[in-house]
Amino acid sequence: MRQEKRKGNNELSENHWLVVGSSGSGKTTAVKQLGIVKGGDQVALFDPYEDYETLAGGEVRRYTSLSAFARALFSARAARSVRGFKIAYSPKGGATPKNLEDFCRVVWEARDGYHKKPLKVVMEELAKCVTTSGKATGNFGEILTGGRKFGLEAICIFQRGQEVPKTIIGNVPNKWVGRQQRLNDAVYLSRELDFPVEEIKALPRYHYLVKTNEHGIGQFSKGKLRKL
Numbered sequence: 001m002r003q004e005k006r007k008g009n010n011e012l013s014e015n016h017w018l019v020v021g022s023s024g025s026g027k028t029t030a031v032k033q034l035g036i037v038k039g040g041d042q043v044a045l046f047d048p049y050e051d052y053e054t055l056a057g058g059e060v061r062r063y064t065s066l067s068a069f070a071r072a073l074f075s076a077r078a079a080r081s082v083r084g085f086k087i088a089y090s091p092k093g094g095a096t097p098k099n100l101e102d103f104c105r106v107v108w109e110a111r112d113g114y115h116k117k118p119l120k121v122v123m124e125e126l127a128k129c130v131t132t133s134g135k136a137t138g139n140f141g142e143i144l145t146g147g148r149k150f151g152l153e154a155i156c157i158f159q160r161g162q163e164v165p166k167t168i169i170g171n172v173p174n175k176w177v178g179r180q181q182r183l184n185d186a187v188y189l190s191r192e193l194d195f196p197v198e199e200i201k202a203l204p205r206y207h208y209l210v211k212t213n214e215h216g217i218g219q220f221s222k223g224k225l226r227k228l
Contacts, residue, residue, distance in 0.1 A: 206224055
């Protein structure tokens with residue numbers, strides 16, 4: 001399942017995302033609607049609960065076997081193809097630390113800093129799949145800390161900031177925050193992500209705050225998702 005190692009490209013920019021909100025806040029909908037993923041993108045998804053049948057107008061090819069997922073991903077990335085694809089790993093065991101790490105191991109082997117397209121890496125249900133709120137480890141940690149120069153763009157999706165590694169908070173420049181159900185969660189996200197706590201507390205369902213590379217310190221935008 002191993003591929004030829006690719007060289008890193010330090011000219012590439014950081015483009016990771018975090019998407020955080022309570023259950024029903026619209027996290028998956030945000031990934032589908034906000035242009036985080038576009039039609040021609042190359043995308044690998046860790047989708048344990050099969051939330052994505054389509055994404056950015058394209059069908060999601062789904063695999064429950066890790067080896068079949070790896071073959072499909074490596075084939076789609078071969079010869080530095082520019083064709084878009086959406087390939088998901090939906091393991092039979094669901095959202096577990098081992099299944100996430102297996103997925104990340106395959107994705108890490110598909111890295112290539114000189115590929116013509118980045119590989120976007122959508123990871124759902126992260127809070128159920130990590131074992132620490134400290135430094136991210138393993139291939140998951142490699143994607144977050146070293147993925148930038150190898151053309152990997154992580155999209156990390158979870159419900160509560162306190163339950164995921166600090167590496168996500170510290171290494172992700174693009175941030176989407178949806179409705180929170182607890183004051184402590186709103187306060188934590190305000191402190192760590194630099195959004196005003198009163199703005200977070202006031203968010204109704206499907207409303208959000210977002211901060212990207214284009215925003216300066218203390219700047220953010222507001223929006224509302226379309227109901228599917």
